[in-house]
Amino acid sequence: MEPAIELLQGFRLGDFDVYPREERIVGPDGPQHLEPKIMEVLVALAQRRGEPVTRDELLSGVWSDAVVGDEVLSRAISLLRSALHDERTNPRYIRTLPRRGYELIAPLQPLTGNLASRRRWPVYLLGACALLALIGSGWFYTARNPAPVSVAVIPFTASGNSEDISLVGDGLADYLISALTRAPELAIVSRHSSFSLRDTTMDVRDIGDLLDAQYLVEGAVSRQQEEVHLTLSLVDSGSGKSLLTEQLTGSVSGIEQLQDAALAALSQSLQAQLAIKPLVPAERMRPADSAAYRSYLEARYQWSLRGERRIQRAIELLQQAIRQAPDFARAHLALAQSEAVAPLYDNDDVSNAAVDAGFSRARVSARRALELDSTLSPEVTALEGSMAMYEMRWDTAKSLLQQSLQENPENPLAHYWYSFLLSRFGDFEQALEHIKISASLDPLSATINNRLALAYLWMNEDDNAGRQFQVAASLGFLENIQIKPHLLYAFRQGRYADIERSLLALGNSPVWVHAFVNALGDEDARPQAALIIDQAIAAGVIDRSFWFGIWIFLADPDRAVRDFDSSYRTQDIELLWARESEFLRADARFIELLKRVNLAAGIP
Numbered sequence: 001m002e003p004a005i006e007l008l009q010g011f012r013l014g015d016f017d018v019y020p021r022e023e024r025i026v027g028p029d030g031p032q033h034l035e036p037k038i039m040e041v042l043v044a045l046a047q048r049r050g051e052p053v054t055r056d057e058l059l060s061g062v063w064s065d066a067v068v069g070d071e072v073l074s075r076a077i078s079l080l081r082s083a084l085h086d087e088r089t090n091p092r093y094i095r096t097l098p099r100r101g102y103e104l105i106a107p108l109q110p111l112t113g114n115l116a117s118r119r120r121w122p123v124y125l126l127g128a129c130a131l132l133a134l135i136g137s138g139w140f141y142t143a144r145n146p147a148p149v150s151v152a153v154i155p156f157t158a159s160g161n162s163e164d165i166s167l168v169g170d171g172l173a174d175y176l177i178s179a180l181t182r183a184p185e186l187a188i189v190s191r192h193s194s195f196s197l198r199d200t201t202m203d204v205r206d207i208g209d210l211l212d213a214q215y216l217v218e219g220a221v222s223r224q225q226e227e228v229h230l231t232l233s234l235v236d237s238g239s240g241k242s243l244l245t246e247q248l249t250g251s252v253s254g255i256e257q258l259q260d261a262a263l264a265a266l267s268q269s270l271q272a273q274l275a276i277k278p279l280v281p282a283e284r285m286r287p288a289d290s291a292a293y294r295s296y297l298e299a300r301y302q303w304s305l306r307g308e309r310r311i312q313r314a315i316e317l318l319q320q321a322i323r324q325a326p327d328f329a330r331a332h333l334a335l336a337q338s339e340a341v342a343p344l345y346d347n348d349d350v351s352n353a354a355v356d357a358g359f360s361r362a363r364v365s366a367r368r369a370l371e372l373d374s375t376l377s378p379e380v381t382a383l384e385g386s387m388a389m390y391e392m393r394w395d396t397a398k399s400l401l402q403q404s405l406q407e408n409p410e411n412p413l414a415h416y417w418y419s420f421l422l423s424r425f426g427d428f429e430q431a432l433e434h435i436k437i438s439a440s441l442d443p444l445s446a447t448i449n450n451r452l453a454l455a456y457l458w459m460n461e462d463d464n465a466g467r468q469f470q471v472a473a474s475l476g477f478l479e480n481i482q483i484k485p486h487l488l489y490a491f492r493q494g495r496y497a498d499i500e501r502s503l504l505a506l507g508n509s510p511v512w513v514h515a516f517v518n519a520l521g522d523e524d525a526r527p528q529a530a531l532i533i534d535q536a537i538a539a540g541v542i543d544r545s546f547w548f549g550i551w552i553f554l555a556d557p558d559r560a561v562r563d564f565d566s567s568y569r570t571q572d573i574e575l576l577w578a579r580e581s582e583f584l585r586a587d588a589r590f591i592e593l594l595k596r597v598n599l600a601a602g603i604p
Contacts, residue, residue, distance in 0.1 A: 007046050010111035013104075014093055016084060017111060018042065025083060032083050037062055041076045045094065045104040054101035055184070077102060087402075090430055096409055100148060100184065149274055152189035152211045153177045156219035156230075168228060169221040170297065175259045176217060176266065179279050186276065189213050189443075208237020211443065215243075215274075217266065226251055232262050234269050244269035292325035296334065303338050305476050306447050308345040314338045329373035333380065336365035337413075340387055344569055355568040359387045378408035386417040389424070390568045392598045397421055412442035416451060425599075426577035428458040446477035454485045460579060462492055484549055484571055488580070491553055496520050512536040519554055526554050537563070548572040552580050561589045566596035573597055 010019050016027040023039050024031050034042070040062045045053055058073055077094060080086075084106075086093040093106045153176050156169035180188045189211045204216055218233045227249055234244035246265040250258030263279055270276035299317035302310045318335040321328060343358035366380045385400030401418040404411060415438035422431035432455040439445070439452050453468035466489060483502060490498040500517040504510060512533050519529035533550060536542050542550075547563035552575060561584075565572045575581055576593065584590055594600040 006110045007043055011046060012107075012109050012111055013042075013046065014084070014106035018046075027084075034083060035079070038076050038079050038083075041073070042080055045102060046108055049104045049108050052097050052101055052103050056101075058101065148185055148187040149215065149276070150187045150189065150211075150213045151180060151215045151217065152194045152207070152213035153180065153217040154194055154207065154219075156221050159220070159222045165221055165223045165228070168223070169219065170293065172221065172230065172259060172262060173217075173219060176263060179263050180217075183270075183276055183279055185274075204235050204237050204240050213237055219262075228258060230258060230262060232265055234266060234273070243273050292321040292328055292331065295321035295324070296328065296331050299331075299338070300334060303334065303341075304445055304447060305478075306341070306345060306482075307478060308342075311338055311342045311345055315342065327372055329369050329376060332365050332369035332372065333376050333383075336362045336369060336380070337383055339365060340383060344390070352568050355390065359391070362387065378404045378411060379413070381407065382411060382414035382417060385414075386420075389417065389421050392568075394421075394425075394598060410441055412438040412445065412448060415441070416448055419451065419455060423455065423458055423577075424573045428455065428577065431455050432459050446472050446475035449475060450477045450482065450485075453489075457485060457489060457492075458574065458578060462489065465489055466493075482571075484545070487549070488575075488578070491520070491580075494521075509536060509541050512542065516550060516554075526556070530554065530556060530559065534559075545569070545571065549575060552578075552584070555583055557584055557587045557589070560584055561587070561593065564593050564596065570597070573599075 008020050010017065010021075012018070013025075016025045018025050020039050020043050023036055024033050026032075041058060044058060044061055055073055062073075062076075077096075081091075081094060084093045091105065093104065095103045095105050097103055153173050156173050158165045158169045177188060177194070180186055194211065202210070204218075207216060208214065214237060216235045216237050218235060220231045222229045228251065230248040230250070232244065232246045232248060233242050235242050244265065246262075246269075248258060248261050248265065250261065267276075267279040271278065295317045299314040299321065302317065303314040315335065315338045318331050318338060321331040322335065325331065339358055340362035343355040346354060362383065366383055369376050370380055381400050382404035385397050385404060388400060389397035391397075398421060401414060401421060404414040405418065408414070415434045419431040419433075419435035419438065422428075422434065432452075435448065435452045435455045438448050442448055449468060450472035453465045453472060456462070456465035456468055469486065469489065483506065487499055487502060490496075490502070496517050499520070500513055503513045503516075512535075515525075515529040515532040519526040533542070537547060544565060544567075548560055548565055549572070551557075551560035551563060560581075576584070576590075584593075591600055
């Protein structure tokens with residue numbers, strides 16, 4: 001019997017029995033009726049279980065008799081998820097493949113027995129006719145849709161006697177990135193990742209490997225009086241072969257026309273080489289003020305590396321950009337993001353009040369960004385979700401971050417913050433999945449790669465963690481910005497000398513550091529070390545953020561309970577769920593720690 005016929009007779013999908021001919025499913029909560037088209041979508045996904053099914057395939061296969069828009073399919077998927085009690089951001093049944101389509105991931109097996117005898121013949125004939133119509137359209141037998149073609153736009157090189165020509169090149173490259181992201185057949189490397197390769201001397205094949213990009217878009221711009229000259233190239237990163245080389249000329253006052261000409265040339269080449277549909281023009285980049293854009297780009301780079309000094313520099317640059325271009329929406333958003341994280345890296349003021357003040361400034365900037373550009377809503381929602389997380393409003397944080405991911409599943413920051421949130425619940429497996437997505441969307445982010453290393457650490461994949469820490473360091477992440485994950489990694493490796501060197505490099509007193517490190521390898525030395533560390537804490541010479549971790553490493557439950565940090569800046573929550581804290585989770589006072597951070601009622 002053909003697989004499609006088996007599916008029409010019924011199949012078991014996860015916790016549900018599916019009866020396509022009766023247009024119903026039966027699950028833990030009893031039977032549910034599905035609309036005919038909704039059931040057809042489910043059967044279509046089941047026919048290709050474990051494989052991507054594009055939106056175009058679903059629309060042409062299920063709605064072949066009508067002209068409908070994407071919203072019809074979106075509604076069908078939403079209703080299916082609701083019927084299956086599935087979540088988009090944590091799917092058990094239907095996984096969204098950003099910019100591609102969907103994939104059925106739940107276990108599936110045909111139902112056996114005398115199912116056919118329980119069907120009415122009219123219903124059977126309707127189902128068979130529907131199946132034959134689909135087979136006739138060729139949809140069920142369409143070959144597996146290939147993965148999207150990955151493309152990176154590299155910053156254009158600039159030459160000439162005008163200091164603004166490099167900004168013209170950046171604007172042209174940024175415009176092409178925005179246009180390319182509208183093509184469903186393409187997977188575009190993030191702007192942050194590709195722009196981090198500015199002025200690189202790497203071979204195109206090495207760049208392709210680094211960015212996981214099959215094709216690179218390169219360019220060179222120059223200015224001669226009032227003319228701008230652009231050389232545009234499309235390169236196969238595997239072979240290094242150039243598929244397009246186009247010479248274009250425009251005027252300084254007519255950059256928009258040069259953008260359109262560049263897009264048209266690139267679109268024509270992609271159509272000829274890769275059968276990509278014509279590209280849709282992108283929205284014009286703002287601002288017109290090139291100096292403001294330069295400040296914005298530099299600020300984003302500083303912010304991406306984190307650290308107190310770098311974030312403060314980012315804030316200064318963004319404030320400067322806004323003075324130069326008050327209506328530059330993305331500068332207001334970037335300022336909001338920088339203001340939100342600044343107190344978390346402030347080495348002087350560690351109070352909750354300081355964090356509250358920073359969040360208040362961030363919310364003002366975020367509101368202004370939305371007033372100027374409503375399309376920034378998903379990013380503003382993600383930022384608000386991250387602040388709610390630090391404020392320990394867990395349900396609100398989860399709801400906002402999920403909303404942001406539903407609106408824009410390709411926002412690396414939303415996945416980053418959602419991973420952070422999940423790890424605070426102790427859901428390390430899902431936290432790892434989301435930070436992996438974040439890293440795939442922004443592979444050259446030092447901060448995201450460092451967070452991926454920590455996610456591996458929580459999952460006890462220590463070898464992967466070690467390698468990922470090295471990747472983050474190679475991208476510019478400084479270990480002393482977030483030292484505790486590195487200390488935990490060294491502790492698991494038994495590299496106590498490395499722990500000592502790191503703590504001393506931060507300016508800690510050798511007295512307590514020596515006592516602590518010695519006690520790590522000698523349990524008999526721990527009582528005396530605890531007294532020395534207590535004295536150092538009382539004298540105020542040990543940073544508050546280290547106290548809880550010290551007692552976890554020394555397996556001292558009394559002092560761990562005493563010194564658990566419940567401030568907004570705490571990193572202790574995640575450590576509660578680590579394997580090193582198992583002794584503490586068995587302690588009757590563990591619930592007390594959960595109460596301090598609003599988690600005692602259960603993981604939301």
